[in-house]
Amino acid sequence: MLRIEQLTKIYKGGKKAVDNLSLHVEAGDIYGFIGHNGAGKTTTLRACAGIIEFDTGEIYINGHSIVHEPVLCKQQMAFIPDNPDLYQYLTGVQYLNFICDIYGISQKDRELRINDYSKRLDLYENLGDLISSYSHGMKQKLAVIAALSHKPKLLLLDEPFVGLDPSASFTLKTIMQEMCAEGNAIFFSTHVLEVAEKLCNKIAIIKDGKLIRSGTTAEVRGDESLETVFLELIDHE
Amino acid sequence: MNNILSLVKLYYTGVLGINKVIHSKDQKEKRNALGTSALILLTVVMLIVYVFIYCFGIADSYGVIAGYQVIIAMMMAMTSVMCFINTALKGSGMLFRSHDDDLLTSMPIPFSQLITAKLINLYLFNLFFSAFIMIPTVIVYSMRVAVGLPFMLFTTVGILCIPILPMIVASGVSILIELFNR
Numbered sequence: 001m002l003r004i005e006q007l008t009k010i011y012k013g014g015k016k017a018v019d020n021l022s023l024h025v026e027a028g029d030i031y032g033f034i035g036h037n038g039a040g041k042t043t044t045l046r047a048c049a050g051i052i053e054f055d056t057g058e059i060y061i062n063g064h065s066i067v068h069e070p071v072l073c074k075q076q077m078a079f080i081p082d083n084p085d086l087y088q089y090l091t092g093v094q095y096l097n098f099i100c101d102i103y104g105i106s107q108k109d110r111e112l113r114i115n116d117y118s119k120r121l122d123l124y125e126n127l128g129d130l131i132s133s134y135s136h137g138m139k140q141k142l143a144v145i146a147a148l149s150h151k152p153k154l155l156l157l158d159e160p161f162v163g164l165d166p167s168a169s170f171t172l173k174t175i176m177q178e179m180c181a182e183g184n185a186i187f188f189s190t191h192v193l194e195v196a197e198k199l200c201n202k203i204a205i206i207k208d209g210k211l212i213r214s215g216t217t218a219e220v221r222g223d224e225s226l227e228t229v230f231l232e233l234i235d236h237e
Numbered sequence: 238m239n240n241i242l243s244l245v246k247l248y249y250t251g252v253l254g255i256n257k258v259i260h261s262k263d264q265k266e267k268r269n270a271l272g273t274s275a276l277i278l279l280t281v282v283m284l285i286v287y288v289f290i291y292c293f294g295i296a297d298s299y300g301v302i303a304g305y306q307v308i309i310a311m312m313m314a315m316t317s318v319m320c321f322i323n324t325a326l327k328g329s330g331m332l333f334r335s336h337d338d339d340l341l342t343s344m345p346i347p348f349s350q351l352i353t354a355k356l357i358n359l360y361l362f363n364l365f366f367s368a369f370i371m372i373p374t375v376i377v378y379s380m381r382v383a384v385g386l387p388f389m390l391f392t393t394v395g396i397l398c399i400p401i402l403p404m405i406v407a408s409g410v411s412i413l414i415e416l417f418n419r
Contacts, residue, residue, distance in 0.1 A: 049343040074345040085336055089251035091260045101243040102344050130260050 001027050001154050001185040002048060007057035009043050009209075017043040018054070019209035025154070025187045025202070028180050032200035032217075033189040034226075036234060040209040041189035042082070045158050048187070049079035061154060075103070077154040078147035082162060084139050088132040092123065092142050095131060096149060103150035110149060117145045120171050136163040144172060148179075155179065157188035161195060173199055197226040205233055240346050244354035249361070253277055281369055288312070288370050292377035305381045309392075312374040313399060319370070320363040320400045324407035327362070331355055332408070333415050356408070363400035371396045 002025035009018040018040040025031045035041050046052045048059055050070045059066040061073035086095055093114070100110040118124040121141045131139065140163050147155060155176075161169050176186050176199065190196050196203055197217060203226070204214035212233055213220055221229055250256050254277075257270035292308050299307050332355055335341075341351055375392050378384070 046339075051339050051342045071345045071347055074343065079343040081339060085340060087247065087251065087337070089254070089256050090247075091256075094250065094256075098243060098247050099344075102240060102346060104239075128260065129262060130257060130266075132257070132266070133261070133263060 001025050001029070001062060002187055003058075003060040004044070004048065005058045005060070007044065007047060007054055007059065009040075009047060009052070009054040016209050018047070020057070021206070021209070021211050022057075023204050023211060023214055025185050027153075027183045027185055029185045029187075029202050030176055030180050030200045031185070031187045032196035032203045033187060033206065034191070034193065034196055034203065034230060035189075035206035039206045041206060042158055043209075044206070045079065045156050045187070045189060049077070049156050050074055051079070076152060077156060078150065078152040079156040080140075080143045080147050080158065080160060082159040083136075084143035086131045086139055086142065089130065091130055092118075092127040092134070095142065096127070096146055099146040100149055105150055113149045113151070114145060117148050117175070120175070121145060121168055122171075137165055137168065140164055141168055144175075148175065153184050155184065155186045155188075157186065159190060160188055161190065161192055169195075193225075193227045193230060197221065205230060207234055240350045241354045241357065244341075244346075244351070245357050245361070248354075248358045284369050285373050288373040289377060292374050296377060296381050305378055308374055308378050308381075312370055313395075316367045316370045316399050317403045319366055321403035321407045323363055323366065324359060324404045325410055328359060328404075328408050329411040329415060331359055332411060356404075359408075360400055360404060363404060364397070367396055367399045371399065 004021060004023050007018050007021045008016065010016050021040070021044060023031075033041050033044070043052070047054045048061075048066065050066045050073060062076055064072050066073045087098075090098070096114050097110070100114075105113075114127070115124065118127055118141075121144065123138060123141045123145065126134070126138060131142065134142065140160070144160070160172060164172060173195070180186060200217055202215065203217050203220045205212050205220065213229075217226070220226070253274045254270040255274060258267060258274060261267040261270060292312065295308050295311060296305060299311075332352070335355070371392075375396075
């Protein structure tokens, strides 16, 4: 579903944010991406989403290159940043309709999906309100509904649980599991190791732009907790 | 084409704060938005009144000596300069550093359509200014000179075209500045 091959991204000033990173996310995977602040998680996700250019390597979405066939790739995926910058002057439903217009979602399908996800995430009653009146968590929920409204095959999430209340976090985790059960894939970054450990079937650990460990959760963790493994790797690698 | 329309519609939903006035449930925010909208409308009305007064002034002084077409020539020049300054100030931010760049580039919209939508947005913004200046100008001219249908047609096309040249030049300047900054 998502293939990252020898990705390198160097920012202005020479900082190597991502260094020769390769990983594969397959259909049905919930792939957790963990690392300390500034490790290169967001840069990798943004490169996968086609937001930033990269220096070397390739990224394929369902076999299509994000560099050479960006529109085809983006049609099949959705990206939710850690701090969604939504249009403050729109109402929730106006924003969702805009997203559905761009993805060409029929009126019937959009109504069904928006109603379903907004009720599950407890945002249905607020969809007619202006986004400027939303809290961070509500904006996060709206971004999630927008991302799910076009049924992406690949969902990229940057710190999706930050700002969500416990009930919304639980619902999002359930939705993520349902998506993957349907054969879609999720690649997300998180600092919450307990969530990664329980939710993901695969995990990758990144440090200073380099992938230092990846594989199934059981392989990465071994006999210890993910937290112990992560701290050991970060301190000693 | 649908993407471009959706993007242009998106940008103009926020114009004048009308969407906030309609949908806000916070009375204070609603009042603020209404106040801002009213202030913008008042500015536009004042601008139109000022243009009328200015055009009558030109007509009564230079117009008598140099011919009434001087009114249109002078106001066209003024509009072009305004469009140039407006695009030079707003263009760079609008084209290269918009707050929604990340969101839009992560969606399946070809780059050419994104840029086209932004340019249309910029053009419409300039066109509003041009219209507010040129329509009163043409009215004053028509009051002094008998004009026919061909004049009205050419003038309409002229008003639609006025923002284009200054926009191209100012956008070029913005692109050059952006390239030097990279």
